[in-house]
Amino acid sequence: MTKEKVLKKLTIDCEKCCGLCCVALYFSKSDGFPTDKAAGKPCVNLISDFRCSIHSKLIECKMKGCLAYDCFGAGQMVTQSIYHGSDWKSMPETSEQMYKVFLIVWQLHQMLWYLVEASSLVFDSDIKNDIDALITENENVTKLSPDEILNFDIDKYKSKINNILRNVIKLISNANNTKIIDKKTVNFIGKNFKKQNLDGRDLSMTLLIAANLEGCSLNGTNFLGADLRDANIKNTNLSKSIFLTQGQINSAIGNKNTILPSYLSLPISWN
Ligand code: SF4
Ligand code: SF4
Known part of the structure; x- marks a missing residue:
């Protein structure tokens, strides 16, 4: 392949899934989900056809956790291929x-x-x-x-x-x-890197929460497992950055001038 x-x-295809993330996972209000919820309990907003009743209002309701979540296509794989189109509601056993x-x-x-x-x-x-x-x-x-x-x-x-x-x-x-970053230097929370040349830098597993990466040069920059929540990637070209995932992008703050690798999409929350 x-x-x-x-x-x-x-790539997620929620239409082919039975809302698995909205029921199977534990989540909390402080992480941007509607309530604190135990794993295995359906979200209060999950309706009978496995759609989200507040889908069009997720941005307005500041559901950052829901907007950022990405299952890497596990939802549709489990629903359609492994359980042949069955769902958790019709087979409670x-x-x-x-x-x-x-x-x-x-x-x-x-x-x-x-x-x-x-x-x-x-x-x-x-x-x-x-x-x-x-x-x-x-x-x-x-x-x-x-x-x-x-x-x-x-x-x-x-x-x-x-x-x-x-x-x-x-x-x-x-x-x-470039040097592989050691454990002492993984904390870049809120750090201002604006317009710096970070080409080829290994930022894997770093905390880049609310860091400012606007306008940085990021060719070959390694983001494997980096926490990009609320990182500023407006007006930034990440098309040649490596090990980026859709979930990381969804949790960051970009705009229409942000350029992503071809296999990732601009999140709807950036509009
Ligand atoms: S588990 Fe994945 S495919 Fe299913 S609803 Fe959640 S994000 Fe969509
Ligand atoms: S609010 Fe909607 S997207 Fe978020 S967990 Fe509940 S049903 Fe799923």
Whole structure:
């Protein structure tokens, strides 16, 4: 499968889902959701056809959490492929199982997103083969039955992904002649980087909450796992930044002049 095809599969399609994120997940009011809610309890705004009754008012109601959330296409995969179009409401006896499967597929799809990006960035054939094997393993797991998915050793798989991503980041940082950021320097909350040249910088796993990245040069800048909530990316070109996800973009503040990689979309909340 090509990178474009895989990334398309990882794009949310709520029409084909039974509102899984709005029921399966724990969430809290302070994180921009309507109420504090336990996992497995439907949101008060989820209506009978699995749509959100306040969808058109999410911006007005300041539901930042709902607006930012992205399941990497796990919702439609679980509803349509793994449970063949069934939903948690019509089969209450398996709803708990469905939520657990959703959480595993969500993690698998997030890792698949990073693997596909990593594969497009490296030229070393040994590492590329290792990445391709992990992509195949990932795709095969989501073809299994719900019970088999629940028995899959996700922690072991995750540690293989972490190792390979660490190697890829090391290779990219060496090629760009940039230093990998150590744990002491991950806190950039509120930092003003305005118009700085951050090309090739490794900002993976950093806290960039409310940081100002407006007008920065970000070619090859690595955002893997960075927290971009309320980061200012107005008038900023991120088209060549790497390891960005739709969820990170949804949580940041951009405008119509923000340029994203071709596989990401401008959030509706920026209009
Ligand atoms: S789980 Fe994903 S596809 Fe389903 S409603 Fe939530 S965001 Fe949409
Ligand atoms: S407010 Fe709407 S989008 Fe947010 S959790 Fe509830 S039903 Fe889902």
